Amino acid sequence: MPDRVDLIIHDVVIATMVRGHFNLIPHGALIADRGVIEWVGIAEGLPAVRARHEIAGRGRLLTPGLIDCHTHLVYGGNRTDEFTARLAGESYAEIERRGGGIMATVRATRSATVEALAAAARPRLRNLLSEGVTTVEIKTGYGLNAEHELKMLDVIDTLSASTPQTLIKTYLAHTIPPEYRALPNVYVTEICEEILPQVVGRADGFDVFCETFAFAPEQARRMLLTARAHGLPLHIHAEQHTSLGAAAMAAGLGALSASHLEYLDEADVPRLAAGGTTAVLLPVAAYVLREPHRPPVEALRLQSVPMAVATDGNPGTAPCFSLLTALNMACVLFGLTPEEALAGATVHAARALGLLDRIGTIEAGKDADLVLWDAESPVELVYTLGYHPSATVIKRGRVLSGA
Amino acid sequence: MPDRVDLIIHDVVIATMVRGHFNLIPHGALIADRGVIEWVGIAEGLPAVRARHEIAGRGRLLTPGLIDCHTHLVYGGNRTDEFTARLAGESYAEIERRGGGIMATVRATRSATVEALAAAARPRLRNLLSEGVTTVEIKTGYGLNAEHELKMLDVIDTLSASTPQTLIKTYLAHTIPPEYRALPNVYVTEICEEILPQVVGRADGFDVFCETFAFAPEQARRMLLTARAHGLPLHIHAEQHTSLGAAAMAAGLGALSASHLEYLDEADVPRLAAGGTTAVLLPVAAYVLREPHRPPVEALRLQSVPMAVATDGNPGTAPCFSLLTALNMACVLFGLTPEEALAGATVHAARALGLLDRIGTIEAGKDADLVLWDAESPVELVYTLGYHPSATVIKRGRVLSGA
Numbered sequence: 062m063p064d065r066v067d068l069i070i071h072d073v074v075i076a077t078m079v080r081g082h083f084n085l086i087p088h089g090a091l092i093a094d095r096g097v098i099e100w101v102g103i104a105e106g107l108p109a110v111r112a113r114h115e116i117a118g119r120g121r122l123l124t125p126g127l128i129d130c131h132t133h134l135v136y137g138g139n140r141t142d143e144f145t146a147r148l149a150g151e152s153y154a155e156i157e158r159r160g161g162g163i164m165a166t167v168r169a170t171r172s173a174t175v176e177a178l179a180a181a182a183r184p185r186l187r188n189l190l191s192e193g194v195t196t197v198e199i200k201t202g203y204g205l206n207a208e209h210e211l212k213m214l215d216v217i218d219t220l221s222a223s224t225p226q227t228l229i230k231t232y233l234a235h236t237i238p239p240e241y242r243a244l245p246n247v248y249v250t251e252i253c254e255e256i257l258p259q260v261v262g263r264a265d266g267f268d269v270f271c272e273t274f275a276f277a278p279e280q281a282r283r284m285l286l287t288a289r290a291h292g293l294p295l296h297i298h299a300e301q302h303t304s305l306g307a308a309a310m311a312a313g314l315g316a317l318s319a320s321h322l323e324y325l326d327e328a329d330v331p332r333l334a335a336g337g338t339t340a341v342l343l344p345v346a347a348y349v350l351r352e353p354h355r356p357p358v359e360a361l362r363l364q365s366v367p368m369a370v371a372t373d374g375n376p377g378t379a380p381c382f383s384l385l386t387a388l389n390m391a392c393v394l395f396g397l398t399p400e401e402a403l404a405g406a407t408v409h410a411a412r413a414l415g416l417l418d419r420i421g422t423i424e425a426g427k428d429a430d431l432v433l434w435d436a437e438s439p440v441e442l443v444y445t446l447g448y449h450p451s452a453t454v455i456k457r458g459r460v461l462s463g464a
Numbered sequence: 465m466p467d468r469v470d471l472i473i474h475d476v477v478i479a480t481m482v483r484g485h486f487n488l489i490p491h492g493a494l495i496a497d498r499g500v501i502e503w504v505g506i507a508e509g510l511p512a513v514r515a516r517h518e519i520a521g522r523g524r525l526l527t528p529g530l531i532d533c534h535t536h537l538v539y540g541g542n543r544t545d546e547f548t549a550r551l552a553g554e555s556y557a558e559i560e561r562r563g564g565g566i567m568a569t570v571r572a573t574r575s576a577t578v579e580a581l582a583a584a585a586r587p588r589l590r591n592l593l594s595e596g597v598t599t600v601e602i603k604t605g606y607g608l609n610a611e612h613e614l615k616m617l618d619v620i621d622t623l624s625a626s627t628p629q630t631l632i633k634t635y636l637a638h639t640i641p642p643e644y645r646a647l648p649n650v651y652v653t654e655i656c657e658e659i660l661p662q663v664v665g666r667a668d669g670f671d672v673f674c675e676t677f678a679f680a681p682e683q684a685r686r687m688l689l690t691a692r693a694h695g696l697p698l699h700i701h702a703e704q705h706t707s708l709g710a711a712a713m714a715a716g717l718g719a720l721s722a723s724h725l726e727y728l729d730e731a732d733v734p735r736l737a738a739g740g741t742t743a744v745l746l747p748v749a750a751y752v753l754r755e756p757h758r759p760p761v762e763a764l765r766l767q768s769v770p771m772a773v774a775t776d777g778n779p780g781t782a783p784c785f786s787l788l789t790a791l792n793m794a795c796v797l798f799g800l801t802p803e804e805a806l807a808g809a810t811v812h813a814a815r816a817l818g819l820l821d822r823i824g825t826i827e828a829g830k831d832a833d834l835v836l837w838d839a840e841s842p843v844e845l846v847y848t849l850g851y852h853p854s855a856t857v858i859k860r861g862r863v864l865s866g867a
Contacts, residue, residue, distance in 0.1 A: 383850025447786025
């Protein structure tokens with residue numbers, strides 16, 4: 062360690078989140094230099110170095126920067142009409158089948174410019190940043206054809222240039238456009254042969270929505286195999302409304318994550334465990350859709366499948382750009398403990414994105430993505446709703462808001 | 465109208481909320497002077513006057529300032545331990561009976577100073593203000609004895625001096641302290657003969673929590689009658705966990721509002737209607753407590769009982785200082801329409817506080833409490849979660865944040 066470093070934080074309660082536990086260090090300190098955590102431990106052991114910037118924590122809580130590992134926050138328009146229609150009794154599947162839902166957002170997204178889409182997305186990212194979210198995954202999937210899927214990647218690049226957050230880009234095969242509904246495999250071939258090759262080098266991963274009104278498991282499998290051959294990390298939207306065995310299929314291909322899982326068959330849980338696949342729980346969508354089924358949390362827990370929690374932020378089923386709201390709902394609606402919920406937005410969210418070597422815990426050698434909260438206990442972050450302790454956000458060692 | 469006024473707002477979509485409907489004026493304008501709405505109507509009819517301040521709405525939405533008509537946002541400590549205990553299966557009633565719950569907050573509130581309690585409450589009020597909430601009702605009830613109940617009123621006065629929001633103070637008979645549990649009527653007598661007379665002139669109303677583990681209906685009735693004799697407007701917490709007929713009893717005494725009502729017997733609904741009592745729905749507490757019962761919304765609607773919606777913001781059952789979150793939950797969990805939800809945070813919330821002559825709608829002669837939203841439709845305010853369109857707040861004609 063150099064004798065002069067960029068940042069020392071002392072007098073903090075540190076929740077390191079290593080291996081998914083708070084692992085509280087009650088009187089902790091931390092050294093960061095050149096964007097990386099150099100040292101973390103109990104205050105008494107703090108090496109004698111000088112720092113360009115010091116933060117006195119005054120007993121406040123320090124956590125890893127939060128990670129929202131599943132969002133669709135780039136889109137045109139909104140879906141207030143669908144919200145009203147669902148309250149009047151229409152189901153999500155019915156809305157999808159009549160060309161509302163995803164297709165409504167596809168039309169609005171296709172007709173918008175890159176700059177308009179970026180401008181609409183910025184306040185969503187800012188809201189996440191105000192909650193300490195330093196890494197955000199964003200999916201495409203509202204373009205459907207090559208031109209507009211690549212445009213969505215352009216939007217995310219534009220956003221990356223204007224936010225301190227790390228943005229992870231995932232190309233999502235979201236649904237089958239109406240013009241291909243009679244010949245869905247033609248569209249699957251178009252994705253495999255035309256879109257995926259253009260996406261390689263631009264996107265950080267591939268995701269597919271497997272559902273009765275989107276892609277069938279065999280179609281999803283074909284695209285996942287193609288994406289894997291291109292070297293893209295794999296993800297899947299599976300078992301949100303029906304049990305199709307899609308999560309287990311993707312786990313068998315080594316998928317990093319399987320999202321939703323309300324209808325995951327417990328018998329498939331060992332296959333997720335064997336595949337090293339992280340279960341990404343999206344309780345906001347379950348709440349919005351008044352979904353009575355819950356993911357098999359107890360089975361996932363017992364079989365040590367890592368559980369991440371994300372907003373699913375999107376204009377239809379989860380108009381929510383608040384990761385802390387998702388954590389609260391993961392506890393109240395899905396029965397996670399506050400510790401599991403926070404692990405789901407840190408260590409296991411990092412794992413879901415394949416980034417556990419860089420982020421997700423407070424450990425020497427990792428990026429200094431940190432949040433200093435005006436709180437004493439990590440449970441305070443999870444138990445409030447629509448309101449949270451104020452946060453000082455630190456991204457790669459740089460303090461973004463007043464400490 | 466003078467030929468020079470304080471404020472003109474033009475090019476706005478106005479949701480006036482008169483009689484509980486959006487009553488949209490698509491191309492609207494408004495004149496405010498000396499804190500009061502002087503004129504509202506379609507842009508073409510705007511009188512030719514000059515204004516000291518003009519706001520160009522650029523087609524954005526203008527609503528009445530929102531009103532949170534039921535909160536407990538002054539308190540000491542927090543109840544994160546209770547959140548964890550409930551997730552582990554303990555019920556709210558069990559927590560109350562073992563001296564957690566309200567009594568835990570009573571201990572923390574009694575041991576805190578006026579300034580410490582005010583400092584803790586300010587960010588909660590600020591969060592509400594950022595959502596366009598210009599009037600907030602705050603209950604006492606964490607002091608229980610005269611000294612600390614009056615201290616809580618002092619805290620609210622301290623807060624009033626440092627926020628532009630109108631704060632309405634309600635003295636709440638919240639629960640029976642453990643030392644009186646064997647002789648609850650002695651405590652009721654103390655409230656009637658010692659506390660209430662000291663509260664008169666300090667508080668704007670009286671409320672009582674009627675529940676198996678708080679006050680019985682006959683005890684509540686005795687206090688309500690005493691408070692009424694002192695000229696205090698009446699409120700009740702009723703039928704949250706059990707059906708005791710308390711809401712109907714209070715309605716018979718002319719109570720302004722009855723809150724919670726998950727277990728309200730439909731047969732009691734006509735008595736609320738006859739009493740002119742507003743039903744205050746608190747969906748966040750129902751969500752936090754995973755309450756399976758819903759208030760009889762359809763019966764309330766059919767019998768024209770006004771429905772308000774509030775946060776219930778408190779450290780235990782609703783750690784939520786976001787009225788827009790409560791509105792979303794009123795729709796998703798209780799089945800209100802977006803229009804009913806917004807009416808519940810404007811016109812009917814004003815009615816619940818006895819303030820409908822001053823606030824709650826956009827009409828000439830009322831206070832110029834207004835919110836200009838970065839939105840086109842009022843549904844946008846209700847359909848998002850943990851995130852909302854940015855708001856320019858206007859309190860009595862004064863613009864509080866950048867237009």
